[in-house]
Amino acid sequence: MSSKVRVRFAPSPTGPLHIGGVRTALYNYLFAKKHGGDFILRIEDTDQNRYVEGAEDYIIEALNWCGIPYDEGPGKEKGFGPYRQSERKQLYREYAEKLIDSGDAYYAFDTAEELDGHRKNHEEKGKTFIYNWHNREKLKNSLSLSPEEVQAKIDAGDAYVIRFKSPKDEILQLKDIIRGNMEIDTNILDDKVLFKSDGMPTYHLANIVDDHLMEITHVIRGEEWLPSLALHYMLYRALGWDAPKFAHLPLIMKPQGKGKLSKRDGDKMGFPVFPLEWKDPKSGDISAGYREDGYFPEAVVNMLAFLGWNPGTEEEFFNLEKLTKSFELERVHKGGAKFDPEKTKWFQQHYMQEANNEELANKFEEILKEKEVTSNKAFIIEVVSLIKERAVFVEDLWQQGYFFFIAPTSFEPKDAKKAWKEDTAALMTELSEFLSSVENFEAENLQENVKGWIKSKEIGFGKVMMPLRVALVGALQGPDLYKIAEFIGKEETLNRVNKAVETLK
Ligand code: GLU
Numbered sequence: 001m002s003s004k005v006r007v008r009f010a011p012s013p014t015g016p017l018h019i020g021g022v023r024t025a026l027y028n029y030l031f032a033k034k035h036g037g038d039f040i041l042r043i044e045d046t047d048q049n050r051y052v053e054g055a056e057d058y059i060i061e062a063l064n065w066c067g068i069p070y071d072e073g074p075g076k077e078k079g080f081g082p083y084r085q086s087e088r089k090q091l092y093r094e095y096a097e098k099l100i101d102s103g104d105a106y107y108a109f110d111t112a113e114e115l116d117g118h119r120k121n122h123e124e125k126g127k128t129f130i131y132n133w134h135n136r137e138k139l140k141n142s143l144s145l146s147p148e149e150v151q152a153k154i155d156a157g158d159a160y161v162i163r164f165k166s167p168k169d170e171i172l173q174l175k176d177i178i179r180g181n182m183e184i185d186t187n188i189l190d191d192k193v194l195f196k197s198d199g200m201p202t203y204h205l206a207n208i209v210d211d212h213l214m215e216i217t218h219v220i221r222g223e224e225w226l227p228s229l230a231l232h233y234m235l236y237r238a239l240g241w242d243a244p245k246f247a248h249l250p251l252i253m254k255p256q257g258k259g260k261l262s263k264r265d266g267d268k269m270g271f272p273v274f275p276l277e278w279k280d281p282k283s284g285d286i287s288a289g290y291r292e293d294g295y296f297p298e299a300v301v302n303m304l305a306f307l308g309w310n311p312g313t314e315e316e317f318f319n320l321e322k323l324t325k326s327f328e329l330e331r332v333h334k335g336g337a338k339f340d341p342e343k344t345k346w347f348q349q350h351y352m353q354e355a356n357n358e359e360l361a362n363k364f365e366e367i368l369k370e371k372e373v374t375s376n377k378a379f380i381i382e383v384v385s386l387i388k389e390r391a392v393f394v395e396d397l398w399q400q401g402y403f404f405f406i407a408p409t410s411f412e413p414k415d416a417k418k419a420w421k422e423d424t425a426a427l428m429t430e431l432s433e434f435l436s437s438v439e440n441f442e443a444e445n446l447q448e449n450v451k452g453w454i455k456s457k458e459i460g461f462g463k464v465m466m467p468l469r470v471a472l473v474g475a476l477q478g479p480d481l482y483k484i485a486e487f488i489g490k491e492e493t494l495n496r497v498n499k500a501v502e503t504l505k
Helices: 019-034 055-066 085-101 112-124 147-155 203-213 223-238 265-269 297-305 320-326 341-354 357-370 377-390 396-404 413-419 424-436 443-457 462-473 481-488 490-504
Strands: 006-009 038-041 105-108 161-164 171-176 180-185 193-195 218-222 245-249
Touching: 006 019, 006 218, 019 038, 019 055, 019 218, 019 245, 019 297, 019 320, 038 055, 055 297, 085 105, 085 161, 085 193, 085 203, 105 147, 161 223, 171 223, 171 245, 193 203, 203 223, 218 223, 223 245, 297 320, 297 341, 341 377, 357 377, 357 396, 377 396, 377 481, 396 481, 413 462, 424 443, 424 462, 424 490, 443 481, 462 481, 462 490, 481 490
Parallel strands: 006 038, 218 245
Antiparallel strands: 105 161, 161 193, 171 180
């Protein structure tokens, strides 16, 4: 086995990638990059009944959007392909047969009805039916039937599955990087199906064969696979292969902390649980995605990295580069990680502030176009630098700065009421006259002049500044008022003051 770290993300294309799946991919990516290894994408599509059109493309697009592209996988062949299990179908049977030959697996002919009958019988007696050492000799399989009977059944085309023969009376020692050592009594295990009657391998067999053939060194996957670890250990042993190292990631819990975060929770609670928007190909239903909701991938990645891991310091802002340096599987938590949608916003706000003004301006320009506003890039960049501290999303820039581009179309009634008193119209008319006499409209100079004027009138600043803000902005919000006046210019400032006087008298 090569000593180079090779990890894989192995989703089943049964729908859009849940945010938990993205976290699994991210941890695999970080581990690979930290150790100079390869991050492989394998599509586990052996269950054709659950295959969903478009899911594979979605998975790939989601990884790319997050900035964690795979090194090897569909379309990026590096000698270990194909990377879709449906294209590797012919490969698995050989290993199932090997296990039969070595006595580690057997043919089982029990029909679905027969198994159901056994289950019901047991239930009536308050017991659970487990297909394993304590009853396998009494069931219909190649351990109970003679070789001739078995051959006759196979020749007659009787349906069968291949089951793993789990050993009796053995204590298995399992290791997990996150959970440490575990012991499992094999007597409680059932004889899992490895090969189905439809000629397809089950997840267990395909997964082990592929991880071995693809020379995977570390299997990093969700906690829901921990119960399968014993079987996987036994399969590696039976096939005479070294097992990779395992790390099972904690579950992601609902914001209230009770129960696993499900695909439906997002719609119910009003936050996305998918990286990208997803349109269900059958129902046409749309589920929200972080990308379309305006989140930056940096924020989503930072949030996900901390969902079950932390660096052991107080620091919380980690971009991919920093994550790659700091990430350690040993620091991943065992307990479930509570999903916190507010925290994602908090990260988003941070990365919004970090974002380059020119790039933000490019995105903001799209919104301005939709509003049919034209403006020049340099001006947009300056506006962005003034207002971005009040924005969480690019979308917010309009709400925080429309007044730099268009005159307010209405006045926020609550604010107007607060700012506009009986004598305000007269005062604003006077102010307008005064402002016409100011030549230099740069914020600093303007401030000096207006302050002087207010002082000379011996009135409070609020009496002037509040109505002036309502006139220029339409509400009591926005950045420095002198900056706004400078940006929109003298003529526009006077127009807006006069318009407010007319409208609000
Ligand atoms: N196909 C499995 C899944 O979608 C992969 C589990 C694993 O990584 O072994 O969860």
